[in-house]
Amino acid sequence: KFAMVAPDVQIDDGKGTILISSEEGETEANNHRKLSDFGIRNGTRLQADDFLQDYTLLINVLHSEDLEKDVEFEVVGDSPEKVGPKPSEPASKNITNGSDDGAQPSTSTGKK
Numbered sequence: 558k559f560a561m562v563a564p565d566v567q568i569d570d571g572k573g574t575i576l577i578s579s580e581e582g583e584t585e586a587n588n589h590r591k592l593s594d595f596g597i598r599n600g601t602r603l604q605a606d607d608f609l610q611d612y613t614l615l616i617n618v619l620h621s622e623d624l625e626k627d628v629e630f631e632v633v634g635d636s637p638e639k640v641g642p643k644p645s646e647p648a649s650k651n652i653t654n655g656s657d658d659g660a661q662p663s664t665s666t667g668k669k
Contacts, residue, residue: 558632559605559614559632561605561607561610561612562607562609562610563579563607563608563609564577564579564605564606564607565577565578565579565605565606565607565608566603566604566605566606567603567604568595568596568597568601568602568603568604569602569603569604569615570601570602574595576595576603577605579607579608592618597618598618598620599618599619599620600617600618600619601617601618602615602616602617602618603615603616603618604616
């Protein structure tokens with residue numbers, strides 16, 4: 558729903574409880590557990606990070622009994638217009654001696 562590539566999701570409670578990890582196999586045991594198993598209730602806040610896209614979401618969990626039939630959840634609020642990897646920044650020039658003329662250090666032995 559949020560177009561994340563490799564998300565990490567944790568409870569935003571200062572304890573660092575990780576629900577979903579981008580590291581393969583790290584949180585597979587959580588896949589069949591309910592949010593309530595982790596103490597997540599109405600008003601709990603989750604933090605979702607996608608390092609590959611430099612993309613972070615704060616998610617407020619709100620309980621509702623008014624969802625349509627067969628609807629498990631609803632996303633409400635502002636969502637990003639475009640999601641995807643950030644464009645790469647131009648490579649900066651390597652300037653080692655304050656000059657950008659491309660001169661390289663001498664490799665001569667100094668013997669004549």
